[in-house]
Structures are given as C-alpha cells and as structure tokens.
Amino acid sequence: MPTxxxxxxxxxxxxxxxxxxxxxxxEDLGKVLASQIGIDMTDEHWQVIRFLREDFREQGETATVxxxxxxxxxxxxxxxxxxxxxxxxxxxxVAGLPKPHGCV
Amino acid sequence: MTDTITQAAPIxxxxxxxxxxxxxxxxxxxxxxxxxxxxxxxxxxxxxxGVEVHLFFTFWGFDMINKKTMGDLKFTxxxxxxxHMPQGLGGIPGVTHMATSKLKKSLEELAIPTxxxxxxxxxxxGGHLWACRLSADMNHLTAADLYDDVEGIISAADFIELTEGxxxxxx
Numbered sequence: 001m002p003t004x005x006x007x008x009x010x011x012x013x014x015x016x017x018x019x020x021x022x023x024x025x026x027e028d029l030g031k032v033l034a035s036q037i038g039i040d041m042t043d044e045h046w047q048v049i050r051f052l053r054e055d056f057r058e059q060g061e062t063a064t065v066x067x068x069x070x071x072x073x074x075x076x077x078x079x080x081x082x083x084x085x086x087x088x089x090x091x092x093x094v095a096g097l098p099k100p101h102g103c104v
Numbered sequence: 105m106t107d108t109i110t111q112a113a114p115i116x117x118x119x120x121x122x123x124x125x126x127x128x129x130x131x132x133x134x135x136x137x138x139x140x141x142x143x144x145x146x147x148x149x150x151x152x153x154g155v156e157v158h159l160f161f162t163f164w165g166f167d168m169i170n171k172k173t174m175g176d177l178k179f180t181x182x183x184x185x186x187x188h189m190p191q192g193l194g195g196i197p198g199v200t201h202m203a204t205s206k207l208k209k210s211l212e213e214l215a216i217p218t219x220x221x222x223x224x225x226x227x228x229x230g231g232h233l234w235a236c237r238l239s240a241d242m243n244h245l246t247a248a249d250l251y252d253d254v255e256g257i258i259s260a261a262d263f264i265e266l267t268e269g270x271x272x273x274x275x
Contacts, residue, residue, distance in 0.1 A: 004114045017117045037121075066215065066217065076228040076229045077228040077229070080229055086152060089117070089152075090119060104148060104214075104217065
C-alpha cells in the first residue's frame, strides 16, 4: 500500500489515492483532500462527510448516494451539486473512505 | 521520513472533471418487476459516473411509468427457467403474487428502492425519462396518465435523434 504526503500529512492510500486507514483521517485533512479535487467545504459538505464517517464506523462500508438520502437525509440533487458529477466517489474521497461497493 | 515508497507528488484520484461526453440510452421494453430493475440500476450507476442518461419506455416498459401500474409491477416464475421451479407451478393461482412478494422483500432487504422511488432518484440525479408515442397511442394514454417527471411522449425517430452518439442498452 503506498503512502502519500498531502499538505504535510503522511497518509496510507490505495493506488488511486483513496485513504485506506480510517483513523488517519481528521477534519483538517478532509478539508485538504477536498481542495485537492476543487471542493471548497461548506457546512452542508461537512454534514454529508460527518454522516459518511459515522455510517462507515457503524456499517463497515461506505454509504451510497441512495443511503445518504435515506439514512442521512440529503437528497441526490443536492449531493450532485455539492460533489459534482461523481458524488459517490468524491464524497468518499473527502471522507477518507473507500469507494462505495453498493450498486444502488 | 524514511518511507521509500512515499510519492513526491500527492496521489489524488482523477475524477475527470472536464466532464465526460459519454451518453447512455436505455430502452426499457419490459413491464415485469424483475426486468424493470436492470435499466434502473444501470442508469442510476451511469449518472453517478457523470454520464448523461436517457431512458425510453416502450411497449410493456410503459408499465414502469404508468401511474396506475408503476407501483404494482409483478414477477412470475412462469416461463422463467432461471427460477429452477417446475414450470407447472407457475400457473397455479396465487404463485405470481407469492413470487412478487418474495422478490419485493429481497429488494427491500438490500435497500433497493421501489420503481417509483428509483425513477425519482434517477430524475433527481439528472436522468431523463421519455415515453414512446406509439405505446401511448396504443394504450390510449396521455401525459396525465404518466409519471410526472416524464419529459415527453416522443416518437422512435425523436429518441434516436436525441441520443445521437450514445451507447445503447435494450432491455
């Protein structure tokens, strides 16, 4: 597993750059990850990211767009605005989680 | 730092933000519960990858957008050898109902949305829904009978024009 250094933080990532160690993530780091992919974090972004972190801790897998709607209360339309084009991958990247495996 | 595999430049996933010009057209021609899902699942997945998605509902697929039937699609083992049940069973009264309930339950357990909810999610994710003109005429249905987010009742030629350059799935 490679490591990469982002803004002075050394983190373990997969080949694409998604973090692989849940506990290496902090909100400061999340902000840096977001800026790497052109996202300026707002309270609404944080609401999604905090839900993803919490949900992963309980479920052991990354929530899909569907689950962020049904369990996290954020509608898909908004998710596509907050994390344009590829919301599922972008939000999991910022949250320091693997890409979702679910089909829906 | 002594780690020799540490990269000089940070590894950041490429999300291809310039946007893809990929376009996907899905023709939904079936009205059974089991065959409604492939198009919905693939269309939804494509939207999540930033692909422009158009679904065209035709013939029996009209049941997926007809307000009267969309929430009540059925599944039957009759004529479906993949259920690995004796074919005679499929014709017994009540078996379709039982098979439908069972399939709905399995889908629910996997948190798969119902057909109307799925269409809602697809539209909210930027997908486009189109109804087939001939199917509407044959069934004497108008826009008022169809799911509200269907963008229009269009001819086959219109759909072909609309999806120029798209990859196409016929289901």
